[in-house]
């Protein structure tokens with residue numbers, strides 16, 4: 001029987017980075033994926049690194065987002081150094097475009113919200129915004145510059161993290177999906193695969209939107225897939241420096257000149273089909289924000305499945321089964337939240353305490369009050 005200090009189900013960016021961090025702490029780590037690792041949401045995402053809340057429901061996520069943002073430069077440096085691969089980190093800020101009739105009022109609200117949360121945000125006239133980003137529409141009313149935000153090429157980052165993990169001694173098991181957590185009494189002692197049991201002192205579920213399909217996990221991580229359709233464009237005569245963001249769309253420039261446009265949010269189960277309506281919506285909004293994109297070449301379209309939780313917040317931390325941890329439900333912010341997620345899991349596994357309060361994200365929050373018991 002294979003035996004590890006830590007067995008991780010799911011080799012996306014979250015599981016891969018946890019594996020890397022725990023291997024660096026000296027633990028023997030096995031990374032189990034039902035397919036080749038790194039082919040799901042972590043491949044499909046846009047790679048925007050923004051701790052700004054997209055709605056009032058997400059305000060409680062801001063401190064975790066800020067903590068992760070602060071770890072990013074060192075995380076990128078470490079991953080690039082160990083893997084020998086570049087990850088396309090662009091700490092160049094976000095420009096939020098505001099178009100509607102009540103633009104001035106919205107501008108004050110956005111600025112006040114950001115400042116109240118300790119996030120930098122600077123008001124810009126349409127003219128000043130177009131000096132920074134000449135491709136922006138002339139219909140623009142006002143804009144907000146969020147200078148501390150960034151983006152990363154999440155496909156490159158995921159591959160680099162997996163390579164770094166390999167080089168640090170993590171053992172990979174592709175085509176080895178977990179069917180269930182393996183329990184003995186109140187303890188989780190590893191994973192059950194199709195024809196094999198894996199013994200581990202710590203078991204970590206990081207299987208993205210598929211996590212709830214692993215027997216014994218759904219009560220802690222009742223996640224569901226939220227499909228996002230995306231398009232990649234290329235326009236030789238149009239330059240976008242920062243992430244451009246409007247109510248309807250975001251545009252994310254990559255170092256290789258591609259401009260990513262996205263994304264829909266759809267609850268259509270575990271299918272990744274593209275639709276005419278979805279792609280039409282993305283392209284129309286992209287051209288409205290940056291009209292020069294009308295003549296851009298379409299390079300690629302795709303869709304991926306975000307792991308969404310009932311309250312749209314991540315599901316992180318220990319469960320009432322000793323040795324079992326959950327790290328999923330990162331929804332629209334999993335690329336941003338990767339470094340802090342891996343840091344907190346490593347702290348818990350190695351010291352049984354964490355440096356940032358993660359109680360709000362406990363996997364026990366979906367269980368009835370009487371059923372809750374998290375080991376100290």
Ligand SMILES: Cc1cc2nc3c(=O)[nH]c(=O)nc-3n(C[C@H](O)[C@H](O)[C@H](O)COP(=O)(O)OP(=O)(O)OC[C@H]3O[C@@H](n4cnc5c(N)ncnc54)[C@H](O)[C@@H]3O)c2cc1C
Nearest residue numbers: 012014040041042045046047048178208228333334335336
């Ligand atoms: C269109 C789109 C745009 C996005 N944009 C952004 C963005 O701009 N910024 C941001 O921060 N986030 C963004 N996200 C969200 C982000 O991509 C996700 O939150 C993050 O990638 C989740 O990572 P993960 O490792 O948990 O999941 P995944 O990357 O989905 O990995 C899960 C892994 O688990 C494996 N698996 C499944 N079942 C099993 C099993 N039974 N046993 C073992 N392994 C299993 C899968 O094969 C997969 O490799 C976006 C997502 C999408 C889809």
